Amino acid sequence: MKDPILKVNNLHTYFNTEDGEVRAVRGVSFEVHEGETLAIVGESGSGKSVTSLSIMRLLDENGRIAEGEILYKGRDISKIPEDDMRHIRGKEIAMIFQEPMTALNPVFTVGDQIIEMIMLHMGMDAKAARQRAIELLRKVGIPEPEKRVDQYPHELSGGMRQRAMIAMALSCNPKVLIADEPTTALDVTIQAQILELMKELQKEYGMAIIFITHDLGVVAEMSDKAAVMYAGKVVEYGDIVSIFKRPKNPYTWGLMQSIPKLNEEVERLMSIPGTVPNPRKFPKGCGFSNRCFLAKEKCKDEMPELIEVEPGHYSRCFYIDELVKEVEKSRVGEK
Amino acid sequence: MSQDNKKVLLQVDNLKKYFPVRAGVFKRVVAHVKAVDDISFKVYEGETIGLVGESGCGKSTTGMTILRLLNPTDGRIVVDGLDTTPLFLPKTRANKYIHEIYISRFNELKNKYKSEDEVIKNLKDDVDKKYAKIYFEKGSHGLHHEMLSNINEKRKWFRRNMQIIFQDPYSSLNPRLRIRSIIAEGLFTHGLVKSGAEATEKIKDLLEKVGLSSEYIYRFPHEFSGGQRQRIGIARALALNPKLIVADEAVSALDVSIQSQVINLLEDLQKEFKLTYVFIAHDLAVVKHISDRVAVMYLGKIVELADKKALFDNPLHPYTVALMSAIPIPDPEYKKKRIILQGDVPSPINPPSGCRFHTRCPIAKDICSKKEPPLVDMGDGHMVACHFAGQFKG
Numbered sequence A: 001m002k003d004p005i006l007k008v009n010n011l012h013t014y015f016n017t018e019d020g021e022v023r024a025v026r027g028v029s030f031e032v033h034e035g036e037t038l039a040i041v042g043e044s045g046s047g048k049s050v051t052s053l054s055i056m057r058l059l060d061e062n063g064r065i066a067e068g069e070i071l072y073k074g075r076d077i078s079k080i081p082e083d084d085m086r087h088i089r090g091k092e093i094a095m096i097f098q099e100p101m102t103a104l105n106p107v108f109t110v111g112d113q114i115i116e117m118i119m120l121h122m123g124m125d126a127k128a129a130r131q132r133a134i135e136l137l138r139k140v141g142i143p144e145p146e147k148r149v150d151q152y153p154h155e156l157s158g159g160m161r162q163r164a165m166i167a168m169a170l171s172c173n174p175k176v177l178i179a180d181e182p183t184t185a186l187d188v189t190i191q192a193q194i195l196e197l198m199k200e201l202q203k204e205y206g207m208a209i210i211f212i213t214h215d216l217g218v219v220a221e222m223s224d225k226a227a228v229m230y231a232g233k234v235v236e237y238g239d240i241v242s243i244f245k246r247p248k249n250p251y252t253w254g255l256m257q258s259i260p261k262l263n264e265e266v267e268r269l270m271s272i273p274g275t276v277p278n279p280r281k282f283p284k285g286c287g288f289s290n291r292c293f294l295a296k297e298k299c300k301d302e303m304p305e306l307i308e309v310e311p312g313h314y315s316r317c318f319y320i321d322e323l324v325k326e327v328e329k330s331r332v333g334e335k
Numbered sequence B: 001m002s003q004d005n006k007k008v009l010l011q012v013d014n015l016k017k018y019f020p021v022r023a024g025v026f027k028r029v030v031a032h033v034k035a036v037d038d039i040s041f042k043v044y045e046g047e048t049i050g051l052v053g054e055s056g057c058g059k060s061t062t063g064m065t066i067l068r069l070l071n072p073t074d075g076r077i078v079v080d081g082l083d084t085t086p087l088f089l090p091k092t093r094a095n096k097y098i099h100e101i102y103i104s105r106f107n108e109l110k111n112k113y114k115s116e117d118e119v120i121k122n123l124k125d126d127v128d129k130k131y132a133k134i135y136f137e138k139g140s141h142g143l144h145h146e147m148l149s150n151i152n153e154k155r156k157w158f159r160r161n162m163q164i165i166f167q168d169p170y171s172s173l174n175p176r177l178r179i180r181s182i183i184a185e186g187l188f189t190h191g192l193v194k195s196g197a198e199a200t201e202k203i204k205d206l207l208e209k210v211g212l213s214s215e216y217i218y219r220f221p222h223e224f225s226g227g228q229r230q231r232i233g234i235a236r237a238l239a240l241n242p243k244l245i246v247a248d249e250a251v252s253a254l255d256v257s258i259q260s261q262v263i264n265l266l267e268d269l270q271k272e273f274k275l276t277y278v279f280i281a282h283d284l285a286v287v288k289h290i291s292d293r294v295a296v297m298y299l300g301k302i303v304e305l306a307d308k309k310a311l312f313d314n315p316l317h318p319y320t321v322a323l324m325s326a327i328p329i330p331d332p333e334y335k336k337k338r339i340i341l342q343g344d345v346p347s348p349i350n351p352p353s354g355c356r357f358h359t360r361c362p363i364a365k366d367i368c369s370k371k372e373p374p375l376v377d378m379g380d381g382h383m384v385a386c387h388f389a390g391q392f393k394g
Helices: A050-054 A082-088 A110-122 A126-139 A158-170 A188-205 A218-221 A239-244 A250-258 A295-300 A319-333 B059-066 B091-113 B116-122 B126-148 B151-161 B177-191 B198-209 B213-218 B226-238 B256-273 B284-290 B306-312 B318-325 B368-372
Strands: A005-018 A020-032 A037-041 A062-073 A091-097 A176-180 A208-213 A225-230 A233-239 A306-310 A315-318 B008-021 B028-044 B048-053 B074-078 B162-165 B246-250 B274-280 B293-298 B301-307
Touching: A005 A050, A020 A037, A020 A050, A020 A062, A020 A208, A020 A225, A020 A233, A037 A050, A037 A233, A050 A062, A050 A091, A050 A176, A050 A208, A062 A250, A091 A158, A091 B256, A110 A126, A110 A158, A126 A158, A158 A188, A188 A218, A208 A218, A218 A239, A218 B246, A225 A239, A225 A250, A233 A239, A233 A250, A233 A306, A250 A319, A250 B256, B008 B059, B028 B059, B028 B274, B028 B301, B048 B059, B048 B284, B059 B177, B059 B246, B091 B126, B116 B126, B116 B151, B151 B162, B162 B226, B177 B198, B177 B213, B177 B226, B198 B213, B226 B256, B246 B293, B256 B284, B274 B284, B293 B306, B293 B318, B301 B306
Parallel strands: A037 A208, A037 A225, A091 A176, A176 A208, B048 B274, B048 B293, B162 B246, B246 B274
Antiparallel strands: A005 A020, A005 A062, A225 A233, A233 A315, A306 A315, B008 B028, B008 B074, B293 B301
């Protein structure tokens, strides 16, 4: 198999705050290949967004990558100088954000913002860059791109803005596209349009996509692999069918049980007790130990390792066997 | 349908809510945003009705107008057999409303049927019947008296029985008040407790009911997580023992694992206190789980309204079909054909002519842009507004 285009190895990202050091990401590893989609799934405070910002080196001033490496085409970009990073950010690794209104600059036209990127990274002159910007806007399905290119972000609807963001991200043919909750703020019919568009563009350009989301439906629909994050760590990692069909971590399982599904009818939803942990005070042992139905004394004190349960399917739990029994029991009950 | 013997708690007739758009130096009204444009539905006691639709379809405005946090532009809102529309209108508008909706109509009907009894017999609506009787017995003055006397008590009755749970648990709790003060406010206003000690007892009970420790009573909102705050919001709504609660995107802002806790809590409380919910949400899967009946809205109109099962098993409106197919299913092996609607939702300032969905509808024909389809019953209370209902299956 070819080398992964992006490989994250044991990433730790810490923030200095008034209350001391906050360890938002505590050892995250994954890899993506060209043309592949990896979903990072997690709830608020799980560290999924911080992971993506670490890869882009867009952390706030008080944040730092404390440990680990981020290998892009084999080269560690976690410590390279900002000037070098600038050639990679946007050109090689691009990102789209949840709320396009805050990610686009309101005082420049959509065209200006795309043209700036193209001129900077691709060395085109203004005229050719404008032509390319119009082409890109057409490609992402914006009607009348010749007119839209001179409009300001506020003149576009939410779905159109997200399309413009995608056009901007794709303007330099990036090898990796990080999408941080790109459809969460959109209506479902518009979400369907954007997801479809991203799939088409991936087929055409062959880029790797890292899709950050909390929506398990979107995960199942879009990705090949998933990394489930909880309390700053990856708790389950593997290919998508294997995770959904044979979950090996109580958190993933609980999450899947607690969402209402359109294609199933349940009398009562199963729910995970307790609340999402605050990154300022993660539990000492396993991050999920205070909410887990399988947790025993050991879980409170020790952090389980991420182990390979099936080929390519990893989980971080001491009691995987017991979970598997539970899952089987409930599957039988369903039938 | 068995709904005939159920009691109607809330009846909304031809409700409209327009917001003026002002422009220019003199702030002249240049257009209206037709947020809710002529919708009617009934809510039965003890049921949960789901209102779904995309942003801008008017579902939240409907909720706000039912609760009279907004005054309707037109239409009638009946709660428990009592027409509550004039209660919150300015005096002249209230009088005009009573005159238009009841007095002049009853007079016309009387001219037509020649007899007061005949008029009453021919009125279909129970509420109309009730007010017609009063009008014919006591005259115009009597009807005004019936509807507008003791107006403050009537308003209080309305406020006590109609409560809301907001979407954002962060902005809906006053950060400067302790939990006790937040919940006690309503109890004192409505005189439901006699002393501070009694209020404290009641609030402690309520906190336990919604799954929080009663020790939290003197904390401030910032000490709680989103899910806990939403529970406080629910406790506040419950404190007055309401009949109806409007839950406006009550679980949308919560984390996935917290969402199911709150949904289960709402269901438990409904059983315990015999509550009626109007559940407004954009997440169809959540609505499907919690509702008994579901209304789908598009651009200020109800396009389909049916029992949950009928709606999800056999959607008749093309918009409903497309909306359902757009939702990603959390199962990587589940394959389905997806209908991708073209374009965006049109502006409610200038909605499309005829059927408002015709600009995006996959089966639109000539008639759709000319004639607006009425909401008609296709059997068993399955209401749909489409010229070609049931012809589009995806």
